[in-house]
Amino acid sequence: MILALSGKEVAAQLEQQFPGSIIESSENNLLAKSESLLDIAEYLKSSPELDLDYLNYITAVDYYDYFELIYQLTSLKHNHSLVLKTRCYDRENPMVPSIVRLYQGADFQEREIYDLMGISFDGHPNLKRIFLWEGFHGHPLRKDYL
Numbered sequence: 001m002i003l004a005l006s007g008k009e010v011a012a013q014l015e016q017q018f019p020g021s022i023i024e025s026s027e028n029n030l031l032a033k034s035e036s037l038l039d040i041a042e043y044l045k046s047s048p049e050l051d052l053d054y055l056n057y058i059t060a061v062d063y064y065d066y067f068e069l070i071y072q073l074t075s076l077k078h079n080h081s082l083v084l085k086t087r088c089y090d091r092e093n094p095m096v097p098s099i100v101r102l103y104q105g106a107d108f109q110e111r112e113i114y115d116l117m118g119i120s121f122d123g124h125p126n127l128k129r130i131f132l133w134e135g136f137h138g139h140p141l142r143k144d145y146l
Contacts, residue, residue, distance in 0.1 A: 001079075002074060002079055002080060002081050003079060003080040003081070004028070004080070004081055004082070004083075005050075005080050005081065005082045006027050007025040007026050007027060007028055007029045007030035007082070007083070008025045008026065008027060008030075010025075010030060010044075010050070010082055011025035011030045013047075013050075014030070014032070014040055014043065017043055018036055018039055018040060018043070020033075021033050021036035021039070021040060023087075028083060029070075029082075029083035029084065029085055030082070030083075030084060030085065031085045031086065031087065032084060032085070032086050033086070034086045034087065034088055034096045034097070035097075037084075037086050037096060037097050037099070038097040038098075038099060038102075038123075040084070041071070041073075041084070041099050041102055041103075042102055044073055044082065044084070045073075045102055045103075049078075050075065050078075050082075051075040051077050051078055052073035052074060052075050052081070052082060053074075053075060053076060053077070054073065054074040054075070054076050054103075054105075055071065055072075055073060055074075055099070055103035055105045055106055055109075056072035056073065056074055056081070057070075057071075057072050057109065058070070058071050058099075058106060058109040058110065058113065059109075059113070060113045060117045060119055060141075062117065062141065062142050062143045062144075064143055064144075065089070066087045066088060066089045067087065067088040067089075067091075067094050067117065067119055068085055068086070068087050068088075069085065069086050069087075069088070069096060069113070069119070070083060070084075070085050071083070071084045071085070071086075071099075072084075088119060091144075093120070094117075094118060094119040094120065095119070095120040095121070095122050096119065096120075096121060096122070097121065097122050097123055098110055098121035098122060098123040098124035098125075098127075100121075100123070100124055100125060101123070107124075107125075107126070108130060110124055110127070111124075111126070111127060111128065111129070111130040112130055112131065114127055114128075114129070114130075115129045115130050115131050115132055115139070116131065116132075116139055116140055116141040117139050117141050117142060118138075118139035118142060
């Protein structure tokens with residue numbers, strides 16, 4: 001059984017490493033500023049005591065006022081996991097950093113989110129539609145899609 005890490009405890013570590021990068025935390029997850037996402041993910045992966053070397057999934061939720069991206073990271077060595085979240089408030093041109101250079105498994109997942117939600121991933125090596133055809137108008141998983 002995989003142990004869920006406390007978001008509050010990990011957030012305290014991250015605040016020491018990256019001051020001002022954590023917006024909020026709870027026992028279940030932590031919410032990071034999107035501009036700090038790549039640095040935080042790199043620290044979570046490379047830190048020996050955390051070693052979150054496996055990306056389970058990335059998903060996105062449309063809350064009208066903002067988009068929230070949810071990442072579940074797992075350490076295969078330590079058998080623990082963490083849910084990391086970030087938000088994007090720009091509906092016209094939503095963008096967050098890509099984590100493909102850290103986790104190759106993020107490649108198609110970021111493309112899926114781009115295709116269906118319209119969130120761009122800065123630094124993604126091949127950001128193009130994966131399900132819908134080029135020229136398809138809109139992003140069907142957005143709440144404002146008609």
